[in-house]
Amino acid sequence: MVKVVEITEFGDPSVLKITNKDTPKLQANEVLVENKSIGLNFIDTYHRSGLYPIPLPSGIGLEAAGIVKEIGSNVKLLKVGDHVSHASMPIGAYSEMQVMPEAKLVKVPKEISFEDAGAITLKGMTCEYLLHRAYKVTKDDTILYHAAAGGVGQIFCQWARAIGCTLIGTVGSDEKVEIAKKNGCDHVINYSTQDFAKEVLEITNGKGVDAVYDGVGLSTFEKSLEAIKLRGMFLSFGNASGMVANLDVKKHLAPKAIFFTRPSVMPYTATRPELELSADRVFTAMKEGKIKINIAHKYSLDEAQKAHEDLHARKLLGPAIFIP
Numbered sequence: 001m002v003k004v005v006e007i008t009e010f011g012d013p014s015v016l017k018i019t020n021k022d023t024p025k026l027q028a029n030e031v032l033v034e035n036k037s038i039g040l041n042f043i044d045t046y047h048r049s050g051l052y053p054i055p056l057p058s059g060i061g062l063e064a065a066g067i068v069k070e071i072g073s074n075v076k077l078l079k080v081g082d083h084v085s086h087a088s089m090p091i092g093a094y095s096e097m098q099v100m101p102e103a104k105l106v107k108v109p110k111e112i113s114f115e116d117a118g119a120i121t122l123k124g125m126t127c128e129y130l131l132h133r134a135y136k137v138t139k140d141d142t143i144l145y146h147a148a149a150g151g152v153g154q155i156f157c158q159w160a161r162a163i164g165c166t167l168i169g170t171v172g173s174d175e176k177v178e179i180a181k182k183n184g185c186d187h188v189i190n191y192s193t194q195d196f197a198k199e200v201l202e203i204t205n206g207k208g209v210d211a212v213y214d215g216v217g218l219s220t221f222e223k224s225l226e227a228i229k230l231r232g233m234f235l236s237f238g239n240a241s242g243m244v245a246n247l248d249v250k251k252h253l254a255p256k257a258i259f260f261t262r263p264s265v266m267p268y269t270a271t272r273p274e275l276e277l278s279a280d281r282v283f284t285a286m287k288e289g290k291i292k293i294n295i296a297h298k299y300s301l302d303e304a305q306k307a308h309e310d311l312h313a314r315k316l317l318g319p320a321i322f323i324p
């Protein structure tokens, strides 16, 4: 039997329930993975709450690393014993064992621990496409990242520091200011107590930033627009505070001719070459020491409800994982 976290209805963290399932059977192009480390991600809360509706009943979780235990008859890229990770559908990473299509798995280099791989595959590939493809950050850019001490935030900040741009981070508490600085922010603004748009304009001599990376969403949207320079780039990639529902092209984008994108990791890793490129850049950045993972908390699968409560309460000081 396999221990799995499942939801049968949408709702608050209490809908996350432990259940035991039969060991899954494989199709020809599928792989059975024994998960060793499972990433906790904000998107898991959107699936759980129904903000992003999914068919029910459903597992939860999109990121894990583990060992290949069994392969289907047509699997070509992987063998039993390989270390692998994923950041992809089908949803269901909160599980001791998981069946994945071969095409969605990447090989994890042996120098990278399961714990790190389970924390960085989704978050790291997100930072990869955000910094290198959705908008190509250069050392001459000044950029703004919201929730800089968070799971994606810490990885993003370290990678941005390696590029050499000027990085302004926002955080929600004084405790997180030091964390954001340690991870590479040149300037940190506590947006719970300060007007971040005003601070950004002061730092940039009234010009505004080249790009805003906004995964906080509703509560930061309007001020993020104030903080962008003329013809700057707005990357809206998440909804931690709620979804930006009413983008008004004339009101929000036209006055400063802003470029707006709503990117996510799936479209940026949609093809096998893109997935391999992104994962390779992440693992290489780790091996080169550009990114170091500081795991903020390790949960058991039985603590899934608590993990989601902590995420909502903004308690986590960096990436967190489940150890099944």
Ligand SMILES: NC(=O)c1ccc[n+]([C@@H]2O[C@H](COP(=O)([O-])OP(=O)(O)OC[C@H]3O[C@@H](n4cnc5c(N)ncnc54)[C@H](OP(=O)(O)O)[C@@H]3O)[C@@H](O)[C@H]2O)c1
Residues within 6 Å of the ligand: 040, 041, 042, 043, 122, 123, 126, 147, 148, 149, 150, 151, 152, 153, 170, 171, 172, 173, 176, 215, 216, 219, 237, 238, 239, 240, 241, 242, 263, 264, 265, 266, 311, 312, 313, 314, 315, 316, 318, 319
């Ligand atoms: N599009 C993509 O490809 C993609 C991929 C991965 C993640 N994301 C998005 O990136 C964002 C960060 O994800 P993550 O998993 O690394 O989470 P996280 O940053 O570890 O946690 C979210 C952070 O958002 C801030 N926040 C502001 N208002 C909040 C509120 N009302 N409730 C909860 N948190 C609030 C908190 O930081 P402060 O206390 O410092 O404000 C909190 O720690 C999320 O929006 C996620 O959906 C998008």
